[in-house]
Structure formats: structure tokens, C-alpha cells
Amino acid sequence: MAIETYISREKIDQRLEEIAAQINQDYAGQELYVVCVLRGSFIFCADLVRKIKVPVEIDFVAASSYGDAKESSGAVRIDLDVKKDITGRNVLLVEDIVDTGLTITYLNEIFEARHPKSLKLASLLYKPARLKHDVKIDYLAFEIEDNFVIGYGLDYAQKYRELPYIGIYSDD
Numbered sequence: 001m002a003i004e005t006y007i008s009r010e011k012i013d014q015r016l017e018e019i020a021a022q023i024n025q026d027y028a029g030q031e032l033y034v035v036c037v038l039r040g041s042f043i044f045c046a047d048l049v050r051k052i053k054v055p056v057e058i059d060f061v062a063a064s065s066y067g068d069a070k071e072s073s074g075a076v077r078i079d080l081d082v083k084k085d086i087t088g089r090n091v092l093l094v095e096d097i098v099d100t101g102l103t104i105t106y107l108n109e110i111f112e113a114r115h116p117k118s119l120k121l122a123s124l125l126y127k128p129a130r131l132k133h134d135v136k137i138d139y140l141a142f143e144i145e146d147n148f149v150i151g152y153g154l155d156y157a158q159k160y161r162e163l164p165y166i167g168i169y170s171d172d
Contacts, residue, residue: 003170020051023139031057031089032054036059037095038061039155044094060082063106086115088115089116091111091119095122099126101131104121151165152166
């Protein structure tokens with residue numbers, strides 16, 4: 001097993017500053033309901049909301065199509081849903097990675113049916129080589145190559161989330 005640093009903590013922090021500035025501009029004078037997609041985005045979400053200056057309320061949704069595998073199962077499972085009604089609210093989904101687009105497409109459909117005022121997506125990573133479902137990412141930190149990445153909240157079999165950077169995992 002080997003881990004190669006792919007995106008440093010410093011680059012992540014710089015990009016989060018830029019994304020938060022755009023969110024602050026887009027939602028100036030409004031409130032934002034931030035929904036953290038567990039588990040992979042919890043570190044990204046925490047760091048991002050600390051940089052957002054508009055009033056935020058935070059909630060969580062747990063959805064998965066991976067389990068402990070490196071490949072999507074093709075089926076999305078919702079294990080935890082938001083606690084409040086989002087009707088008429090500005091909602092920001094915060095996701096760790098969009099690769100196939102399956103999970104976020106499913107979540108978008110569920111959330112759109114609840115009639116938010118607005119629904120946008122912030123994603124730490126986007127892997128276009130794997131995309132199977134068209135997804136609009138409103139706030140993207142990094143587009144990446146087709147590598148299996150871990151760290152900064154992303155895992156392999158529930159390990160390596162604690163790494164302060166994004167690394168490329170290999171079995172070598």
C-alpha cells in the first residue's frame with residue numbers, strides 16, 4: 001500500500017477561501033441551509049462553513065453507493081435524511097467527490113421535489129472520466145484525473161479520512 005500526496009492542505013485551504021468568497025457574494029443578505037453529504041464531505045464542509053460569512057444552518061444527509069469498495073455499486077442508499085423542511089430555503093449540498101454522478105443526481109431529485117428556493121452543489125472533487133450522470137457543480141474545488149483518492153474526509157474501507165491532504169491510494 002502506498003499513498004502519494006495529490007493535493008496539499010495548503011492548496012485545499014486556498015481554494016476553499018475562493019469558493020467561500022463566491023458563496024458569500026451569491027448569498028449576500030440571505031441565509032443558507034448547508035447540507036453535508038456524509039461521510040466523505042464532513043471535513044470539507046466544516047472547513048468551508050467556517051469561511052462562509054452569511055448566516056448558515058447545517059444539517060446532514062448520509063448517502064452511499066460505494067460501501068467499502070473502490071467502485072460504485074450502482075445503487076444509492078439513504079441512511080440519514082435532513083431534519084428540517086427545506087421548502088423555500090436556499091440549500092447548498094456539500095459533497096466530497098462527483099465521479100459517476102449517481103449519488104448527487106439522486107439527492108438532487110429528492111431535494112428538488114421538496115421545493116427549495118434554490119439548490120446548489122459544492123464539491124471538493126470532480127472526476128469527469130467516470131461521469132455517467134450529467135451533474136451541475138456550482139462550486140468546485142478541484143477537477144482530478146481518474147485516480148482512487150483518499151484523505152481530507154475521503155476513505156478506503158473507512159480508513160485514511162484523517163489525512164490533512166488528498167492522496168492517491170495504490171496497492172503497490
